[in-house]
Amino acid sequence: MTQSVRDELYSQEVASPEKFKFDESVANVFEDMIQRSVPGYGMTLSLMPLIAKRYGQENSKIYDLGCSLGAGMLALHAGLLKETKIIGVDNSQSMLDRCRQNLDQSMPKATFELLHEDILETAISDASLVVMNFTLQFIAKEKRSSLLRKICDGILPGGVFLLSEKIEFSDQCIQSEMIKLYHDFKKRQGYSELEISQKRDALEDVLLPESIETHKQRLAEAGFARSETWLQCFNFVSLIAFRD
Ligand code: GEK
Numbered sequence: 001m002t003q004s005v006r007d008e009l010y011s012q013e014v015a016s017p018e019k020f021k022f023d024e025s026v027a028n029v030f031e032d033m034i035q036r037s038v039p040g041y042g043m044t045l046s047l048m049p050l051i052a053k054r055y056g057q058e059n060s061k062i063y064d065l066g067c068s069l070g071a072g073m074l075a076l077h078a079g080l081l082k083e084t085k086i087i088g089v090d091n092s093q094s095m096l097d098r099c100r101q102n103l104d105q106s107m108p109k110a111t112f113e114l115l116h117e118d119i120l121e122t123a124i125s126d127a128s129l130v131v132m133n134f135t136l137q138f139i140a141k142e143k144r145s146s147l148l149r150k151i152c153d154g155i156l157p158g159g160v161f162l163l164s165e166k167i168e169f170s171d172q173c174i175q176s177e178m179i180k181l182y183h184d185f186k187k188r189q190g191y192s193e194l195e196i197s198q199k200r201d202a203l204e205d206v207l208l209p210e211s212i213e214t215h216k217q218r219l220a221e222a223g224f225a226r227s228e229t230w231l232q233c234f235n236f237v238s239l240i241a242f243r244d
Contacts, residue, residue, distance in 0.1 A: 001031060001069065001070075001071070001074075001102050004029075004031040004032045005028050005029045005032060006029065006032050007029040007030075007032045007033040007036065007037075008029075008195075009025060009026070009029060009033075009199075010194070010195040010198040010199045010202070011192065011194065011195050013194060013198070014198065016201075017198045017199075017201050017202045018202065019202060019204075019205070019206055020199070020202040020203045020206045020207070021206075022068075022090075022091075022092035022094065022095055023092070023094055024094040026094070027069070027092065027094035027095045027097075027098055028094075030068060030069055030095070030098075031069060031071070034068075034134075036186070036189035036190065036191065037186065037189070037191075037199075038134060038166075038236055039182065039185050039233035039234055039236055040231055040232070040233030040236050040238070041134075041236075043231060043233070044133060044164055044231055044238050045071055045072065045075045045133075046075070047230075047231070048072060048075035048076055048079065048131070048162075049075055049076070049078045049079025049080075050079060051076075051079070051129065051160070051162060051240070052075075052076040052077070052078075052079035052080050052084075052129060053079040053080065053081055055128055055129050055158070055159065055160045056076070056079070056080045056081070056082055056084045056128055056129055057082065057084065057128035057156060057158065057159070058082040058083055058084065059082075059083060059084070060084055060126050060127060060128035060129075060156055060159070061084070061085050061086075061087055061125070061126050061127050061128070062076055062080075062084055062085070062086045062087070062127065062128065062129045062130070062131070063086075063087050063088075063089065063122070063124060063127055063129075063130045063131065064076065064086065064087070064088045064089070064131045064133070065089050065119040065122065065130065065131065065132045065135055065151075066089070066090055066119060066132060066133070066134070066135025066138070067088030067089060067090050067095075067096075067099055067114070068090060068092075068095045068099065069095060069098050069099050069102055070088060070098075070099040070100075070102040070103050071102075072088075072131055072133045073086050073088050073099075073103060073107070073112060074102065074103070074106055074107065076129070076131065077106075077107050077111060077112070084111075084128065085111060085112065085113060086107075086111060086112045086113075087112070087113045087114075087115060088103075088112065088113070088114045088115070089114075089115045089117060089119050089122050090114075090115075090116065091116065091117060091118045091119070093116060096114055096116050099114060100114055119132075119135070119139070119147065120139070120143060120147060123154075124150055124151055124153070124154025124155075125154050126154070126156060127151075127154050127155045127156060127159055128155070128156050128158070128159045128160075129159060129160055129161075129162070130151050130154070130155060130159075130160075130161045130162070131161075131162045132161075132162070132163050132164070133162070133164045133238075134164050134165065134166070134236075136163060136165055137165050137166050137207050137208060137209055138206065138207060138208075140208075141208055141210070144218060145218055145221065145222065148161075148218055148219060148221075148222035148224075149221075149222045149223060151222070152222045152223035152224055152243060153223065155243040156243070157243065157244055158243070158244070159243045160240055160241060160242055160243065161219070161224065161240070161241040161243070162238065162239070162240055162241075163215065163219070163227075163238070163239045163240075163241065164231075164236070164237065164238040164239075165209065165210070165215065165236070165237060165238075165239075166207060166209045166235055166236055167209050167210065167211060167212055167215070167235050167236070167237050168209045168210065168211055168235065169211060169235070170211050170213070175235075178234050178235040179235065181234050182234045182235055183196055185234065209235070212229065212237060212239070215227075215239060216239070219239070219241045223243075224241040224242060224243060225242050225243065225244045226241070226242050227239050227240065227241035227242070228240060
């Protein structure tokens with residue numbers, strides 16, 4: 001991976017922080033930012049090779065929608081036993097530029113493709129595995145059902161969909177305790193109260209969490225036969241959905 005720079009984007013007080021976007025300044029610190037902000041992120045990546053190994057089918061495609069710097073693509077590639085192309089999609093050019101550098105260092109060119117586009121426009125076909133590792137949360141809620149239907153329709157028999165998300169809980173008491181634990185986690189990761197609160201304001205109306213129940217229901221409505229949580233850390237989960 002390209003050299004990781006410490007995330008200090010929200011360390012100085014500003015009158016009204018701009019809405020969060022995946023621009024050059026975020027891409028520059030992203031590896032550090034996501035590792036220190038998403039409990040379980042490293043674990044998700046470390047187990048992804050097992051998912052790729054089990055479900056990656058020969059001559060199929062694997063999609064990483066919202067691939068950022070390519071960490072998921074590298075993890076998937078590490079587990080693959082068969083000839084399978086990994087297609088990374090992101091609509092941030094700053095992310096993709098760094099992603100290409102990271103992949104060029106570690107993966108043969110023929111094994112991956114990068115698409116600079118909105119995942120709402122991405123054509124999905126012949127997929128044995130589709131991954132959205134903390135990306136659906138940035139898509140407008142009313143567009144999520146059709147996106148998941150498109151994904152399910154593009155997955156081959158025996159294929160799976162991996163969906164990791166920040167979630168919220170319908171029980172308000174659980175919600176409040178999980179947020180407290182999450183903030184304890186961020187503080188232990190070296191973020192100050194100011195950084196935590198300014199980042200929260202910047203993400204308001206940009207990162208839109210939903211409950212596990214809502215995700216599971218949408219996955220069922222999209223055509224997936226079954227889905228289950230395979231990893232959870234406080235208010236961050238990863239679900240696996242089976243096409244059949
Ligand atoms: C990882 N999966 O390291 N179309 C394409 N890309 C998008 C869109 C969209 N509509 N909306 C957001 N993105 C990665 C981490 S980060 C998660 C994923 C986070 C992209 C956005 O540019 C960013 O790179 C990524 O989705 C979300 O495993 O920052 O919490």
